[in-house]
Amino acid sequence: MESLNIMTPEHIQIPRKITNQLLHLAQISPEIEVCGLIGSKNGLPSSCYPVQNTSEHPQQRFQLDPAQQISAMAKMRDQGEELFAIYHSHPAAPATPSITDLELASYPEALYLIISLNTKGVLEMRGFKIDHKSAQEVALYLSEDV
Numbered sequence: 001m002e003s004l005n006i007m008t009p010e011h012i013q014i015p016r017k018i019t020n021q022l023l024h025l026a027q028i029s030p031e032i033e034v035c036g037l038i039g040s041k042n043g044l045p046s047s048c049y050p051v052q053n054t055s056e057h058p059q060q061r062f063q064l065d066p067a068q069q070i071s072a073m074a075k076m077r078d079q080g081e082e083l084f085a086i087y088h089s090h091p092a093a094p095a096t097p098s099i100t101d102l103e104l105a106s107y108p109e110a111l112y113l114i115i116s117l118n119t120k121g122v123l124e125m126r127g128f129k130i131d132h133k134s135a136q137e138v139a140l141y142l143s144e145d146v
Contacts, residue, residue, distance in 0.1 A: 011139035012111060012127060014045055019142055021048045023123045026089035026115040032058040035088040037072045038113070039081030047081060053088075061100055062088040085127070087113035094118060095126040097135045105130035111138060 018038060025034045025048075036050040049072035052065040064086075076083065086107060090098075095116035097105075105112060108131035116124040128135040 011141050013141050013143040014113075014125075014127075015143050018045050018048055019125065022087055022113065022115055022125065025050055026117055026123065029089075030091055030117050033060070033062040033088050033091060034115075035062040035064055035086070037064075037069070037076070037083060038085040038087060038111075039072075039076040039079065040084035041079075041081055043084075045084050047076070047079065048087075049075065059091060083107065083110050085111040085113050087115065089115040089117060092118050095124045097128055097130060102130060102133045102135060105133070108132075113140075 025036075033053055033055070034050065035053050036048060038045050039047040039049065051068040051072055053062045054065045055061040055063040073083065088101075093116065095114040097112065097114065101112070101114075108129070112128045112130050112135075114126055114128070116126075125140065127138045127140045129138055130136075
């Protein structure tokens with residue numbers, strides 16, 4: 001009997017174009033947590049879908065606008081993409097999942113990208129797989145656009 005080989009990615013490549021777009025979005029709205037989705041084709045991140053943050057406290061939390069999230073998922077499907085990542089920024093906290101991030105994560109198959117603006121002028125982006133309120137960091141590597 002053939003056994004299934006379940007592989008956990010040790011590192012994930014993020015195209016420079018997507019990385020630059022995410023960092024730009026965080027920089028132009030430094031007072032709130034920006035958020036959205038990233039679609040992929042053939043397992044490679046290909047498109048960024050910014051979604052409005054509808055949290056009552058957008059400086060400290062993010063909540064994807066439900067209508068915009070549904071619209072972004074429909075656009076992904078139309079483009080032949082799959083959900084690759086959910087991103088958000090932390091204006092005044094490190095690029096690690098908060099307790100709220102862990103509690104509210106509901107897509108264990110997706111990568112969670114967190115961008116921090118709280119690093120002495122250096123933007124930081126880190127990636128995590130979150131499942132059952134537990135986060136495991138995944139190394140991110142910048143790749144040149146194809």
